[in-house]
Amino acid sequence: MKIYDREGGPHPTRVRIVLAEKKLEDQIEFVSVDLIGAQQKQSSFLAMNPIGKVPVLVLNDGTIISESTAITEYFDNLDGNPTLTGKTPREKGLIHMMQRRAEMMLIDAVDDYFHYGTPGLGAALRPWRMPDWSGAKEWGQRRGAYAVQNMAYFNNILEKQPFLAIDAFSMPDITLFAGLLFAQLAGLPIDPKLTALAAWRSRVSEIPCVKNRSGQAPLPEDIARMSA
């Protein structure tokens, strides 16, 4: 199997954690996508994923699966023992709900902030392939504020329970962890007052599949651009 991604990117990190959890990394050939060179916006990549984002999984029979959640569903169910996407109907419901909340309320908002509220990777690499519009920067900044405000929501949940959806580490914890990495990279760190969230992040970063995931390098170009 092949995965088109980029080491250290927030969404690739989600899938790398899944691969480590399911002990599948040695079955994957990673193909590095030149995000700065806009390879993910070129027609050959868009034919695989019209959203123009990494990661993309290509199975040995040529089947293409994009979206971190969809790739997670595939890998987590391969061995008939899903540990990240839920075993019972109730677990599946709670996991998918909190996963979407971690996307909508955090990682997606951070993504918008990074690409519109900051210089990001430049206008040509914006995810929706939309040219600038008059309120783009203000909108991006509001999206960043929305992400920051929502960190308190997740903190409140984690004051009451050890993980986001069920009693064990699962897909939404991966999404939130990657979202907070992305937020930090984009200049939106966790407020020190959110002690439950920070403690959860410390615990999660020590879970073997998180700690031992491959591809932990940050994107040096991104950091250079953001500090420029």
Place this chain on the structure above:
Amino acid sequence: MKIYDREGGPHPTRVRIVLAEKKLEDQIEFVSVDLIGAQQKQSSFLAMNPIGKVPVLVLNDGTIISESTAITEYFDNLDGNPTLTGKTPREKGLIHMMQRRAEMMLIDAVDDYFHYGTPGLGAALRPWRMPDWSGAKEWGQRRGAYAVQNMAYFNNILEKQPFLAIDAFSMPDITLFAGLLFAQLAGLPIDPKLTALAAWRSRVSEIPCVKNRSGQAPLPEDIARMSA
């Protein structure tokens, strides 16, 4: 079990189709949410779903599950025979991928168009609870154009295969069907040139769970506002 929703709303329609497919409607007590009166933005509702959207499922033990996809996961797996969310890892991967594409490339973009690019339900009911910003209307209109452009993408897929993800009707077909209903309500009908998409919609509208779903009434207030 209780479902808080509103008859005829695009996301409630997704779950009503699932209930009809799984023959679970008679186990549900529907609680109508006053969308026009902003009940879904009030604190009692936000405590159930911080996103402030319907539908929300409440199980008999008090467990709350929001998000149409999460509710679908719950109901589809209750009988141990998932027909909408995939049986094999490959099916699960393809279904979740296409489901997200149908959300990101259509129903979410239509939602943004409706609430920002048109008068929608008014500023107070906008989904992100953001006050106006200078480029809001232009942004909403671009989101509508993005939705319309993506109808061609789905048409291309449906020229080659009978349903969006696998050989049978599944969750992404429900999302696309509801997205096109919402688009039509918002004034973005299918271009007659997209014959495969239109033919697919005709076929889907005759599938028993789609045809016989409950709560088909449109929101008369919405239509009145939009034609005002």
